[in-house]
Amino acid sequence: MDYLGDLDPDDPRTPSQQIANKLRAAILTRKVQPGEKLPSQNELAKRYGIARETVKAALRILDHERLIVSRQGSGAYVRAQTERPVGLRPHIEGAFERAHVSVDFAGFTGETLYNTLAEILDKVRAGRLTPESLTLRVLISDTTAPLVLPCRVDTQADDPAVRKRSDRITRRSIDSLIDAVSELEDLGLIRSASVIVRVHRLAPLFKLYVLNNEEAFFGFYPVIKHTVRIDGDSVDICDVMGKDATLFHYSVGNDETSNSPQFVEQARAWFESVWNSVASEYQP
Numbered sequence: 001m002d003y004l005g006d007l008d009p010d011d012p013r014t015p016s017q018q019i020a021n022k023l024r025a026a027i028l029t030r031k032v033q034p035g036e037k038l039p040s041q042n043e044l045a046k047r048y049g050i051a052r053e054t055v056k057a058a059l060r061i062l063d064h065e066r067l068i069v070s071r072q073g074s075g076a077y078v079r080a081q082t083e084r085p086v087g088l089r090p091h092i093e094g095a096f097e098r099a100h101v102s103v104d105f106a107g108f109t110g111e112t113l114y115n116t117l118a119e120i121l122d123k124v125r126a127g128r129l130t131p132e133s134l135t136l137r138v139l140i141s142d143t144t145a146p147l148v149l150p151c152r153v154d155t156q157a158d159d160p161a162v163r164k165r166s167d168r169i170t171r172r173s174i175d176s177l178i179d180a181v182s183e184l185e186d187l188g189l190i191r192s193a194s195v196i197v198r199v200h201r202l203a204p205l206f207k208l209y210v211l212n213n214e215e216a217f218f219g220f221y222p223v224i225k226h227t228v229r230i231d232g233d234s235v236d237i238c239d240v241m242g243k244d245a246t247l248f249h250y251s252v253g254n255d256e257t258s259n260s261p262q263f264v265e266q267a268r269a270w271f272e273s274v275w276n277s278v279a280s281e282y283q284p
Helices: 016-028 042-046 054-063 088-095 113-124 160-186 260-275
Strands: 068-069 073-080 100-107 135-139 191-199 204-212 213-222 222-228 231-240 248-251
Touching: 016 042, 016 088, 042 054, 054 068, 054 073, 068 222, 088 100, 088 113, 088 204, 100 113, 100 260, 113 160, 135 160, 135 260, 160 191, 160 222, 160 231, 204 260, 213 231, 213 260, 248 260
Parallel strands: 100 135, 135 191
Antiparallel strands: 068 073, 100 204, 204 213, 213 248, 222 231
16 A cells, blocks of 8 residues: 555545545556455555545545545445546546656647646655656637637627637636646656647647546536627627536456447547647647
């Protein structure tokens, strides 16, 4: 159980939350393999000097996230299949515990990508995560060009003002991400770091993350009608909502009865095909 580390008395999170985080990281980084049994409740309670109820609370968190399955009289095991809705950030944090990190992202503006990575990059800055290298490739829609979505509700047509709003969101997110990653390299906190961004004119229908070429997270963008402020006026638009996309998790580490390894392979192949064909360099 050396991979679990010790509890941090200065961490504001409860002992059960800290233990859940440590076990989650061990699962996501494959220190504990799919199908492998976790340490018993008694072993964890003795390891940390806590009550079994605290351990049970930690395991309930992982069970709710569908990372483990408990078997009566046998213990808790890492799930072999995880093609279910998941929270993304813990998985990315687990990926950042490796020495060399790669993240491929395909989506619309990159807003949720930046929001997801911001806290993790802060942990790198604070020395709590220490990757040696980071390669981030971002494949997003060209918000300077006419697109099917977003559009005005009344005309169902491209509108330069609506497009300008999307472009503003894109530039704010992408430029902030580039600055945050570059700063970590400039400070010597990451030996080698790069953010490469390309754009395309395909309709934004889904988002995709590929972590360390081993895990994929995929979710469709729901199209929602809502009202936004553009040049001081209220405008009804049909928009794609990245924050509302439900992500499903696929991993090459799943067993041979799962389709996950094939999905990860095809997701990587799709990303490379668009990246190397119709995508062009992002212009800051």
